[in-house]
Amino acid sequence: MNAGIVTSFLVGGLLLLSILQLNFTVSNSSNKNVLQTVAKKKMQSLTETLTYDIKRIGQGTKDPTKDATSAINSLSDNQKIRFQSEASGTLQNTTWEIEGKDNATDKMNDYRLVRTAYNQSGNQTKTTFTVVSFNIQYINSSGDLEDNPDGNTVGLKISVATESPEGIQKQNSDSTFYGHSNWEHTIYPPVLNFN
Amino acid sequence: MNDYSDLVYLISAMVLFSLLTLNVSRTLVLNSKDLAENEVEYQGVTVAQSIIDEAKWKNKGDFIDLDGNSDKENIEGVDYNFELEVDPINVEGTDGDDYELTVSVGSNYFNSEEDYPIKLTYIRSF
Numbered sequence: 001m002n003a004g005i006v007t008s009f010l011v012g013g014l015l016l017l018s019i020l021q022l023n024f025t026v027s028n029s030s031n032k033n034v035l036q037t038v039a040k041k042k043m044q045s046l047t048e049t050l051t052y053d054i055k056r057i058g059q060g061t062k063d064p065t066k067d068a069t070s071a072i073n074s075l076s077d078n079q080k081i082r083f084q085s086e087a088s089g090t091l092q093n094t095t096w097e098i099e100g101k102d103n104a105t106d107k108m109n110d111y112r113l114v115r116t117a118y119n120q121s122g123n124q125t126k127t128t129f130t131v132v133s134f135n136i137q138y139i140n141s142s143g144d145l146e147d148n149p150d151g152n153t154v155g156l157k158i159s160v161a162t163e164s165p166e167g168i169q170k171q172n173s174d175s176t177f178y179g180h181s182n183w184e185h186t187i188y189p190p191v192l193n194f195n
Numbered sequence: 196m197n198d199y200s201d202l203v204y205l206i207s208a209m210v211l212f213s214l215l216t217l218n219v220s221r222t223l224v225l226n227s228k229d230l231a232e233n234e235v236e237y238q239g240v241t242v243a244q245s246i247i248d249e250a251k252w253k254n255k256g257d258f259i260d261l262d263g264n265s266d267k268e269n270i271e272g273v274d275y276n277f278e279l280e281v282d283p284i285n286v287e288g289t290d291g292d293d294y295e296l297t298v299s300v301g302s303n304y305f306n307s308e309e310d311y312p313i314k315l316t317y318i319r320s321f
Contacts (some may be wrong), residue, residue: 186245193252
């Protein structure tokens with residue numbers, strides 16, 4: 001065979017491989033960005049609702065300074081919280097808690113964070129978010145972190161992590177890449193701070 | 196001569212292709228960097244907001260004492276440095292003493308020449 005044709009095949013093959021590699025890198029990076037954005041969007045919709053709820057803890061209760069601390073019930077661990085507040089003119093109990101693994105996704109570390117709002121007529125509204133972790137700690141008037149709320153609680157430190165529901169195979173690795181977003185915020189609800 | 200021109204075409208094509216690859220890689224890195232910075236910035240604003248939320252409930256003495264305070268907070272492996280500044284100001288139409296609290300937040304992950312690119316202010320009257 002002509003040496004020129006063999007050389008052309010070799011060079012052309014190398015060029016084709018480079019183009020394929022470039023194509024793979026571009027689509028991989030684009031997918032990663034999309035996954036990161038998905039995780040971020042999930043986090044934003046969750047934190048908007050959560051911040052709105054937590055800031056209203058104890059609002060509308062008859063004796064805010066007295067009821068504020070009793071309005072919060074930590075449900076004995078840092079992944080659940082129940083509190084009372086006013087919504088549309090009536091008092092309602094709101095619960096945020098992790099209700100086990102999210103079976104809707106294949107990922108082992110996805111959990112269902114459920115917000116349940118009960119009004120006085122007994123009607124309840126459930127909203128479900130998928131999170132990787134959810135943790136609540138309480139800040140007392142001295143600024144120390146505590147696991148349970150008490151009469152000195154003035155703020156709540158909440159941390160949440162979300163991941164994209166789907167992942168992509170990492171380059172040169174067996175593991176999978178998921179878009180990830182963290183959020184940590186300390187909220188001082190007005191009712192807990194009226195002295 | 197014909198062989199040489201083929202070689203020149205081939206080399207030129209490869210140089211052009213390398214330049215294209217380099218530019219694409221640079222764009223990809225910049226995109227990822229922007230995304231990471233955006234994430235850090237979002238959390239930085241949350242740090243500043245938490246400090247303001249806490250300051251809202253302080254009495255006058257404690258509020259003024261915040262002036263000059265600086266500290267750092269580590270969230271998920273990222274250090275956020277913050278500085279607080281309290282200045283007396285005059286808000287027209289108010290009788291009490293007015294103070295402006297400025298919370299400045301910075302991090303090594305911000306691509307900014309300023310040390311504290313995030314600044315949030317809060318005005319309080321006593």
